[in-house]
Amino acid sequence: MESIYNFSAGPAVLPREVLLQVQEELLDYQGSGMSVMEMSHRGVIINEIRDRAEASLRQLMNISADYEVLFLQGGATTQFAMIPMNLVRNGTADYVNTGVWSTKAMAEANQYLTVREVASSADQHFSYVPTVDPEQLNPEADYLHITTNNTIHGTVFSSLPKSGEVPLVGDMSSDILSKDYPVSEFGLIYAGAQKNIGPAGLTLVIVRKDLLGPLWPGTPLMMQYAVHAKKKSMHNTPPTFAIYLAGLVFDWLLEMGGLAEMERRNREKAALLYDFLDASSAFRGSVRVEDRSLMNVVFRLPETAQEQRFLAESAAAGLKTLKGHRSVGGMRASLYNAMPLAGVKALISFMKEFERTL
């Protein structure tokens, strides 16, 4: 097998050990004679797999009994609508606009309540995270929404805004499990699985139980958190194989030493690449230093022709999917939990060589 490093922003690299275990169990899951993919979601095995995945996630993230853990579908994009449908009370919510995903979340929420943009970094192409002034927040807001890590722009909230009694809602699609976030500071956390958890098709929602109440009139049952909570995410056929695989990733993370250890590794990997960018005469990071993401490192070369050559040559050298998002251009290296340190080192040596050819 050709050995490559996959820097894709998502769907993204998965731990090799986990994929090998899946391969081993693919045709015959633990003596059942069946693949996990072939099993009824009403059967004992899938229910055990789901329960175990939830227990491992609760342990990893230290999630208290005050929260429901839901395994849903529809991606983070469906949550852009489900959140206002389920949390609307006073009819208004505060949003921090830090890029493409926040903008989409706001446009969707606007169909169900009045969206107030309380801070934005649109003025500088979302290359930083704006300060959230507590004075600007509406104490009557149904929630305050942030995108903790901005996958496309390469920025992260290095400290969480203080929202007081107003529930904080976090789109954690690209940095969940990358560090030890204090779950208790959030009313709701959501994430598409395909970045730092597992395969596409699974969406994780962690929601404080006291927030499950009245709904937007006519909210379909499939869009109601309370329905999914009551049915343990089995209201309809859930993405069973994706839940199984996510559960294996959670167990892998526990084995690796948990989220504090993942954060240490992620800081080490990102620091290597940022230090190189800061010292480089050609490559440069395009994000304000204090807001740099540990997960998505966005960088540029002086000319777009050089960037195109870099992308072609790096891909040929086995460093895959380094192209930046089309709205930003340039390059992006996603360094999720499953990206080994060796991958980052290989990227940096390639960049050093490339620099010499300019």
Ligand SMILES: *Cc1c(COP(=O)(O)O)cnc(C)c1O
């Ligand atoms: C990828 C991403 C999304 C969209 O996720 P889907 O699962 O494709 O709906 C939303 N928010 C953030 C921060 C993302 O990185």
